[in-house]
Amino acid sequence: MRPGRNAVALLAGGLLALGGCAHAPPKLAPDVEARLARTQGGYLTGTVAGVEVEAVLNRRDFIWGLAFAPRGGRVAYSRLGSKQYFLSIWSLGPPPVLLADPAINPYEFDVEGVAFSPDGGLVATAGKDGVVRLFDAATGALRGERRTEEPLGTVAFHPDGKWLVAGSDKGLMTVLAVPGLEYASEERGHEGPVSALAFAPDGTLYSGGWDKHVRAWRTGVEALRPGQARVRFERRGDSVVLGGVVNGRAPVMLSLDARTPAIVLTSAAATAAGIDVPFLKETLNIPGALGTTVARLARGQTLNFKSLRLEGVDIAVCDACVPQGLQGVLGTPFIERVEVAFDEVTQEAVLTLKGGPPEGARTVDALVLAPRSDFTFPAYVSDVTVDARGQRLGVALSEQKPERNREVYERERKGVEEPRGPFNAGALVDARSGQVLQKWPLHQGVVSTAAISPDGRSLASGGWDKRVYLFTEGEDAARGEREFDWSVRRVRFSPDGRQVGVAAWTPQEVSSSGDSDPAAVLLGVRYVEPSVVAPQ
Structure with missing residues (x-):
């Protein structure tokens, strides 16, 4: 029998693979049981006496x-x-x-x-x-x-x-x-x-x-009147990459590039943000290293960087305009509205709206x-x-x-x-x-x-x-102990x-049922002379 089996051997008989009661909960005196049942938010108090296995989940x-x-x-x-x-x-x-x-x-x-x-x-x-x-x-x-x-x-x-x-x-x-x-x-x-x-x-x-x-x-x-945010950034070659959210729906990784004359998203990112790309009528020409690309244009979108919110943002949808592995580019329109500073100690970009929050901007609780x-x-x-x-x-x-x-x-x-x-x-x-x-x-x-x-x-x-040990104040020795077959998490x-719930790892065993040793367990707590406390 492997180490750890003795303490949980009583769990082996008659339990389902994913649950089942091993024992009834430790009994309380009828008057204590009744008071606990009728006291909303009430809990037991007293010296603990030990634990008993109630169920293996x-x-x-x-x-x-x-x-x-x-x-x-x-x-x-x-x-x-x-x-x-x-x-x-x-x-x-x-x-x-x-x-x-x-x-x-x-x-x-x-x-x-x-x-x-x-x-x-x-x-x-x-x-x-x-x-x-x-x-x-x-x-x-x-x-x-x-x-x-x-x-x-x-x-x-x-x-x-x-x-x-x-x-x-x-x-x-x-x-x-x-x-x-x-x-x-x-x-x-x-x-x-x-x-x-x-x-x-x-x-x-x-x-x-x-x-x-x-x-x-x-x-x-x-x-708060959000006008500034601190956002983690990373450097990828010559580019700085920031994380944002489009229309409150789509988290995206965006390259900061003042050479691009638009804020750009890939078609997949735009779709995830709720933009109906095939029905966009307006277009925008975006120059690139291999020539000019005609991109569809979605007006009046929103872009969030934590508490900093940009409304009325025009977004161009162009897969060829976005570096591989990213979902978009923050081009000139972004740089014109937001000042960007870099805190190299915390690896955060400090984004500040130029001119502060717009007049009449709503506060956020x-x-x-x-x-x-x-x-x-x-x-x-x-x-x-x-x-x-x-x-x-x-x-x-x-x-x-x-x-x-x-x-x-x-x-x-x-x-x-x-x-x-x-x-x-x-x-x-x-x-x-x-x-x-x-x-x-x-x-x-x-x-x-x-x-x-x-x-x-x-x-x-x-x-x-x-x-797992159970202690009570004023005593050095444990009032209860259980051993599992791997780390208790x-x-x-x-x-x-x-009750005390226990989450543990269990060794992976080859068996017809796939079962191993107990990993999620409910232990019933026994008290010497418990009473009930009502919440304050």
């Missing part, structure tokens, strides 16, 4: 991100199939039932960010392809998507449900409006990957990063992030969660950079155990001061995830040592505190 895939719905009794996780990532959405039951399993993006782009809207009606994903996607939580239908400039690793909804924030692998936090996913604002909050985003009930945002910081951000809606606190740790921050009152944080800390590479895989293949360390730990942290209230350095190597209980008294942690408490 998946035993064949690599599971990456996992989240519970604040309302609606659902859980969702991202899984890697044979050629694509999928979003599996379940009702919690009992028994759990798979509601939807839509595809997200190709397998080349990991999807770690998963989050439910506050009402439980939407699920957002954030992937390494740089795209935020919104799915209907009941049907799995795609409700919207927005391409950002950088690979994404995490996403979180604001408590009012009108905004979400996506964190990138390069430290950028982008605020988008819900449900349209329009760009609102941004802050480069960390150096290197943003590893976690978590909102407190009052709207305070906590972000964690591989720069060994947890930062707190005040949030507020401001009326946007959620804006403002720094509040900065907590520095002597270890990499892998994960951050916040309790139901917004008073405590659960933080995953690792002395080794939590980056999977060939060296890590070789050590795992050879069975080399990583060392314990004082800051390979899950920690309870005061949300106002950043003080570490208690930490538990039991994991060997990287601690990839930490989930604080709704009452802020307990912590579940998971790591690349294949283990994510642990999360359910909003009522009754």
